[in-house]
Amino acid sequence: MDARETLLEAARARGESLAALSRMIGRNGTYLQQYVTKGSPKKLEEEDRRKLATFLGISESDLGAPQGNSYESPKASSGSSPRGGSRGAEWVDVPRLAVDASAGPGATAAGEQAFDAFRFSRRWLAEHGLDGAHLSSIRVVGDSMEPLLHEGDEVLVDRREQPFRDGVHVVRLDDSLLVKRVASRGAGQFSLLSQNLAYPPIQVSAGEFAIVGRVVWKSGRV
Numbered sequence: 001m002d003a004r005e006t007l008l009e010a011a012r013a014r015g016e017s018l019a020a021l022s023r024m025i026g027r028n029g030t031y032l033q034q035y036v037t038k039g040s041p042k043k044l045e046e047e048d049r050r051k052l053a054t055f056l057g058i059s060e061s062d063l064g065a066p067q068g069n070s071y072e073s074p075k076a077s078s079g080s081s082p083r084g085g086s087r088g089a090e091w092v093d094v095p096r097l098a099v100d101a102s103a104g105p106g107a108t109a110a111g112e113q114a115f116d117a118f119r120f121s122r123r124w125l126a127e128h129g130l131d132g133a134h135l136s137s138i139r140v141v142g143d144s145m146e147p148l149l150h151e152g153d154e155v156l157v158d159r160r161e162q163p164f165r166d167g168v169h170v171v172r173l174d175d176s177l178l179v180k181r182v183a184s185r186g187a188g189q190f191s192l193l194s195q196n197l198a199y200p201p202i203q204v205s206a207g208e209f210a211i212v213g214r215v216v217w218k219s220g221r222v
Helices: 003-014 018-024 031-038 046-056 122-127
Strands: 091-102 114-121 135-141 154-158 167-173 176-186 189-193 202-205 209-219
Touching: 003 018, 003 031, 003 046, 018 031, 018 046, 046 091, 046 114, 091 122, 091 154, 091 176, 114 122, 135 209, 176 209
Parallel strands: 091 135
Antiparallel strands: 091 114, 135 154, 154 209, 167 176, 167 209, 176 189, 189 202
16 A cells, blocks of 8 residues: 555544645645645655654554654554554644634634644543544633633643533634633523633524534643
């Protein structure tokens, strides 16, 4: 199986589109589709290959890296999957997106391009019931979620579709992204709540907003 077929199969196994993976590595949405179907570019650049291999849990050599020049360590690459990729990699890179979620009046959603990554232990993610393929990190702006979240904190967002339960979520309201505590009021009605009591609740119906993902972790300066 060549690198293009491997990439396509690994993306399907993860439930990720080529367009989403293209944006994750900071490319335009058609980049990997053209690579797979038209052979342009002829090979992936080293940094793109590294990000994709880590994100998809496969070896860089499966994506065209020269043997012995893989980003993964021999120990991490020792366990191979039926598809030829490594399932034993010890670390997962979670993309840091160039997107802000407002803890305030609302941040306009920008293009969801990755500019960096946080590296998490695969074991740590598993212990917390998380899948790196469905995680991304975005920055918090504003003060409405203080003292829980401060401006400049970065939050890990679990984008998997799952039954709703009250908690802190990143939501899309009109053209803005907000990070709020979402509480169900029944009958398809919800409250978007701030930790900072200076901000009043926002009352919305199910059709007026969308949950992007659940906030499962935060990082920030002490």
